[in-house]
Structures are given as structure tokens and as C-alpha cells.
Amino acid sequence: MEIIRYAGLKPQPWRNGGGVTREVAAFRSPEADTAAPADIGAAPAVRGQDAGWQWRVSIADVSKAGPFSPFPGMDRVLTVIEGDLLLLSVDGVEHPLEKYRPFRFSGDAASSGTLPTGDVRNLNVITRSGAFKGYTSIVELSKKRAHPVFEGQLGILLQGQATVSPGIAVAGSGAEPDPASASGTDLPAGPETLERYDAVVGSDTATPEILGRGFLAVVSIDQVAGGL
Missing domain, CATH: 2.60.120 (Jelly Rolls)
Structure with missing residues (x-):
């Protein structure tokens, strides 16, 4: 039985200074590591944003309004898990995301967030389109x-x-x-x-x-x- 302890996850600051991300687990591409099996528990999580991963599960603290990083060729499922509301703009269309309501959108889209009720914490599931499908x-x-x-x-x-x-x-x-x-x-x-x-x-x-x-x-x- 494997438990990934949140206290042991390393925070990775966003480039725009708007928050930090803690990676829970990820799977790198076969090209990056041909020995890596394609399931959650079979290998240690791949750390780092440039590891060529095919899917990633992470928890992000958002403390400032601004753009989200693009993930071309990826599908995203974002869930607010702490805080009341995130106003997420996806290709110019605004979506009010309340706590515990998963929302799916394309990583190719131009996306940004505003914080009308204060800081939020998000659970992010990102998967390579056509290879994996993520659900929350x-x-x-x-x-x-x-x-x-x-x-x-x-x-x-x-x-x-x-x-x-x-x-x-x-x-x-x-x-x-x-x-x-x-x-x-x-x-x-x-x-x-x-x-x-x-x-x-x-x-x-x-x-x-x-x-x-x-x-x-x-x-x-x-x-x-x-x-x-």
C-alpha cells in the first residue's frame, strides 16, 4: 500500500509569481523512459515540469490573478478544493468554478483566472490527448x-x-x-x-x-x- 504524503511534496513556484504547484504523481512518455509502465502505482512519480510527462496530477495554490500556463496537446480537469470561487476564462469565455466542482477544458486554450473571494487551491489533472483520459x-x-x-x-x-x-x-x-x-x-x-x-x-x-x-x-x- 502506497501513500504519497502531501507534507513531502516540493512546491514549485510559477514563472509569473501567481502561485505554486506541488506535483502529486506523473507518468513520463515512453520516449523519455522506455522502462516506465503506464500506471499510477508502478513507478516513482516523475518530478519536474520538463520531464516529458503524459499525465500529471498536482495541487496548486493560486494567490494572484493572471494567465495559466498553456499545455498544448493536453486535456485538463481543474477542481477548486480550497477557497470559494475561481473565475476561469477559457478562450475569452468566463466560467465560475465553485468548490468541489470539476471542470474540463483544453490545454490548448488561452486560460487565466481571477480571485473574487480570495486565494484558492486547485487540484489539476492533465493528460495527453489521445493517449490518456483523466477524471476527477x-x-x-x-x-x-x-x-x-x-x-x-x-x-x-x-x-x-x-x-x-x-x-x-x-x-x-x-x-x-x-x-x-x-x-x-x-x-x-x-x-x-x-x-x-x-x-x-x-x-x-x-x-x-x-x-x-x-x-x-x-x-x-x-x-x-x-x-x-
Whole structure:
């Protein structure tokens, strides 16, 4: 079970001074690293804005109105996760983005933002058009029914208190026995506490399960058939 701790992410200042971005995870192009597999949990995240990535999930703090960086050939899904409102202009058309309402637009478009109610924090999912498709869903957590995070997904705690535990590995699934369990085969490790904006990497073997109260962003990255 892999957890990407928000506290360990390095802030990268924007060139225009309007904010900072923290990269949660990314996948570089096969040309940049032919050994890199195309799924979220299979390799360490690629750091840096010039790494030739095919998709990227990041959290950005926006403190000043101004233009957003263009991403030619990319699709974008932006979600305000802290703050009340971002007025996003896309090719001259203004879109009021409220908290927890994902908005999709083209990275080719000329885009900029204004902050009528103050600073905001955004969750950004950017994918290479024709190769990957990104989705963001906001779900309310429960203390009684665990929310699973499957392969190709990230579960990011946006608000509240939550813990995550690995599910029980199914026989024949190929999952490695958990060394922390009593028998090594049928008991998952104990739950780990999630802090705000920590990300859980999904898996289809011993699938992580999140319990708590609050809101979770579920980011899904799907590979387009024939895209790579």
C-alpha cells in the first residue's frame, strides 16, 4: 500500500509569481523512459515540469490573478478544493468554478483566472490527448462503509479525518503477503492515518480502503486504446 504524503511534496513556484504547484504523481512518455509502465502505482512519480510527462496530477495554490500556463496537446480537469470561487476564462469565455466542482477544458486554450473571494487551491489533472483520459470525482466518506481505491486511481483526502487500510489479498491474485500480518496471508496491516491532501495509490490486489468523515477526490487515469 502506497501513500504519497502531501507534507513531502516540493512546491514549485510559477514563472509569473501567481502561485505554486506541488506535483502529486506523473507518468513520463515512453520516449523519455522506455522502462516506465503506464500506471499510477508502478513507478516513482516523475518530478519536474520538463520531464516529458503524459499525465500529471498536482495541487496548486493560486494567490494572484493572471494567465495559466498553456499545455498544448493536453486535456485538463481543474477542481477548486480550497477557497470559494475561481473565475476561469477559457478562450475569452468566463466560467465560475465553485468548490468541489470539476471542470474540463483544453490545454490548448488561452486560460487565466481571477480571485473574487480570495486565494484558492486547485487540484489539476492533465493528460495527453489521445493517449490518456483523466477524471476527477468528489465523494463523501463514511465511517461504516470503506471506499476502495483501485488500480489507475488516486484517492486524495480533501477534508476531514480518515484512515486507510489494505484490503485482504485474494488467493491467486499475485499480491505479495503482508509481512505485518500475523499469518502473512489473510490479515491486512493496521490502518494508517491520512493527513489533509495525502494521496493513496490504488491497486487491484489488496485494494486500499478508506474510512472516515469528510471528502475524498478520486482521480482516475485511463489509457486510451491505441494511444501509446
